[in-house]
Amino acid sequence: MSDKSSLSRLDLNLLVSLDALLTERSVTRAAERLHLSQPALSASLARLRTHFNDPILARTGNTYELTPLASRLSEHTAAALDAAQRVFDSQAEWDPSQSTREFAIYGSDYSFATTGRRIASLAAERAPGVRFRFMMHNPQIVDEAVNRLRGADALLMPHGFLTDLPFTDLWNDTWVVIASDDNEAVADGVTLEHVGRLPWVFTYLSRSAFTSATRQIQQLGIEPRVEAVVESFLAMPLFIAGTDRLGLLQAGLADYARNVGGIRVLEPPFDATPIHNAMWWHPVHRRDPEHEWLRTLAVEAASGIEPAAA
Incomplete structure (x- = not known):
């Protein structure tokens, strides 16, 4: 049968x-x-x-x-219930200004603080009834992205972690080093000697969870001395201010780090791999007019993001 x-x-x-x-x-x-x-x-x-x-x-x-x-x-x-609801909520013609659809999006706090908030802001102007559910991802969700995205709308994540899924490119970012503004050791900038000698705060540190910049440090033959691991980019400055620790942060969050207070933003002492941010989604959404609207909105939202300089 x-x-x-x-x-x-x-x-x-x-x-x-x-x-x-x-x-x-x-x-x-x-x-x-x-x-x-x-x-x-x-x-x-x-x-x-x-x-x-x-x-x-x-x-x-x-x-x-x-x-x-x-x-x-x-x-x-x-997820199955949500998918069934989407099937019966679908319409031949969709007017975002009249819609009450909820979009479910996975991502990190970095993705939400940069791209996500701008998506929600634009949507509020054009589709006031549309809602968003921004959900924090984790290594398991990323590993099971193909199945997870059957019941969600998108995953905001840079290239380098996912394959075999459609994606929409959004914006490019770079890495900066953040240090306490009273850390005299790096008053004139960060060197590779500092990278190996000073303690670090990492955001992710496991075989399946890492950032491209921290992986680069290891590829340079340097094993950083990690004093703390915080699975939140937005929390990192709090663990660095007033200490001799260093941290790697996306330039898109540099102004946020400065506003936290007690933080200096510096250039890394190596050519850090650029961050190519994208929206990943399941092929079932390819011809969904509501999802097409979301993808177009995300591209427009990302076009206005300008990473701060070190």
Whole structure:
């Protein structure tokens, strides 16, 4: 039997019940959430148990816990519901000024502080009913980008981490070094000797999570002395001001770092690889007029970004 034939025999309303059960972990609370009677939702749970040949919810003492299968299902159910909602919300003609669509976008705080906020600002002027959900990515989301982007609209991320996905180029950035403004060791600039001797704050430091500039330092044969790892570009200046630490930050955040206070922005002592920012998306969105509008808006938003100089 084909997958399509099997799907046609299912009641897709069960997906709504499954999502509520996985979220609430209680038939009573799930029924209240869906405004259904408890017997009606119990019947849905029975059908789900038969379909998956799994109890879904297993009693432990006075509470219920998700079975291992249910835990895996919880990662996909919300995305499947969102995708189904998008299907039935689609229109032959779409007027952004009248739309109430929500766009879900993954990215880092750097992407949101530069590109994301400008996208939201432009949209507020032209499509006041459109909403955005900006969600922080992590290494797992990046590794599973093909699947994750089936249920989301985009991932804001520089080139060098993703392949086999459509993308829209946005803007180019560079790297700067930030140091405390009272760090006399780098009063005349940063040298490679400073890179190897002074302590560092890194934003990401693992086999699958890194920045191109920190990788370059290692390729120069220098193993930096890392005193702190902060998975936030916007938090980095707070860990550097008043210390002898150094940090690598995108030039697009240089003015922000200065405004934090106590920070000096300097040129790196090596030819840092440029940052080519892009919006990545799944092929299912290729002919979606609403998504085309989002991509066009992102390009326009990025065109007005000018990285500050060191």
